[in-house]
Amino acid sequence: MDPKLDGLIKEGYCLFEDVLSDDLLRRLRVASDKLLDENETEHKDTNQGNLAFMQFQDPAFLDLITWPGALAVLSRLGFDRPRFWSGFAIAKERGETPLYWHQDWVFWDEPEAADRMPHQLFFMYYLTDTQVENGCLRLIPKSHRRRFDLHEHLGKGHDSDIRHTDDHRHPLFSKHSAEIDVSTNAGDLVVGDARLLHSAHTNQTSERRTVLTLWYLPCYDKTSERVRAGYRERTNTAALQELCAEDRQRIAPLVADYKGDVEPAVWNRVPGALLR
Numbered sequence: 223m224d225p226k227l228d229g230l231i232k233e234g235y236c237l238f239e240d241v242l243s244d245d246l247l248r249r250l251r252v253a254s255d256k257l258l259d260e261n262e263t264e265h266k267d268t269n270q271g272n273l274a275f276m277q278f279q280d281p282a283f284l285d286l287i288t289w290p291g292a293l294a295v296l297s298r299l300g301f302d303r304p305r306f307w308s309g310f311a312i313a314k315e316r317g318e319t320p321l322y323w324h325q326d327w328v329f330w331d332e333p334e335a336a337d338r339m340p341h342q343l344f345f346m347y348y349l350t351d352t353q354v355e356n357g358c359l360r361l362i363p364k365s366h367r368r369r370f371d372l373h374e375h376l377g378k379g380h381d382s383d384i385r386h387t388d389d390h391r392h393p394l395f396s397k398h399s400a401e402i403d404v405s406t407n408a409g410d411l412v413v414g415d416a417r418l419l420h421s422a423h424t425n426q427t428s429e430r431r432t433v434l435t436l437w438y439l440p441c442y443d444k445t446s447e448r449v450r451a452g453y454r455e456r457t458n459t460a461a462l463q464e465l466c467a468e469d470r471q472r473i474a475p476l477v478a479d480y481k482g483d484v485e486p487a488v489w490n491r492v493p494g495a496l497l498r
């Protein structure tokens with residue numbers, strides 16, 4: 223088995239170096255700074271940082287979603303017909319508190335929650351080099367399929383009060399004995415299973431630290447109709463309609479295109495009996 227796929231399956235993540243070109247990286251920095259500077263939504267100032275929905279506000283974002291290097295990574299991992307779900311730009315400004323431990327799978331009542339293979343992957347691109355000092359990613363290997371003590375405190379994750387609490391003594395802000403730091407160089411790609419527990423350190427520097435997180439559905443055609451219908455409920459199809467014909471054509475192979483009428487899977491962020 224490919225060692226990266228082995229890492230993804232066993233540890234819940236893998237790292238690919240130098241995936242973005244210098245030119246795309248430069249354009250993404252400009253585009254994401256603008257997006258984050260202009261963000262006036264309720265997501266602007268939370269324990270997640272300054273979070274903005276990344277759609278097609280700038281041509282660089284479409285280039286990133288359809289980036290041949292990213293599709294080559296998916297293909298190397300054995301996912302030849304992935305779909306794109308959504309994307310976010312997340313800035314950690316100077317002195318911002320650590321992120322809380324969380325996981326991002328939202329269909330915990332569905333059999334996919336216990337699958338060996340991931341049904342939802344994060345692609346995280348940090349736009350600067352990251353270390354502990356400026357808020358690099360932390361994660362708990364194997365936590366995508368194995369229950370850890372932290373799971374008892376997770377609650378509804380991003381859908382809960384932990385996004386806004388001032389009490390950073392909460393266990394979800396604690397250091398964990400199994401955690402590891404993932405330092406990256408700008409242009410590297412961290413691929414992870416949505417079920418993996420992850421977080422990020424405080425940014426102690428004076429520079430903004432931005433990550434672009436893209437969500438791909440790697441084996442969409444093998445994912446149940448219920449889950450595909452669930453994703454459809456939370457997809458902004460209007461943004462796609464606004465693209466010009468040429469851009470729509472570029473993204474067409476990645477569009478999550480479920481058209482059935484099955485009852486959508488219930489949105490449930492709380493890992494239950496399917497996590498052992």
Ligand SMILES: O=C(O)CCC(=O)C(=O)O
Nearest residue numbers: 312358359421422433435
């Ligand atoms: O801000 C970070 O470094 C992590 C972002 C994150 O957890 C996410 O996008 O799910």
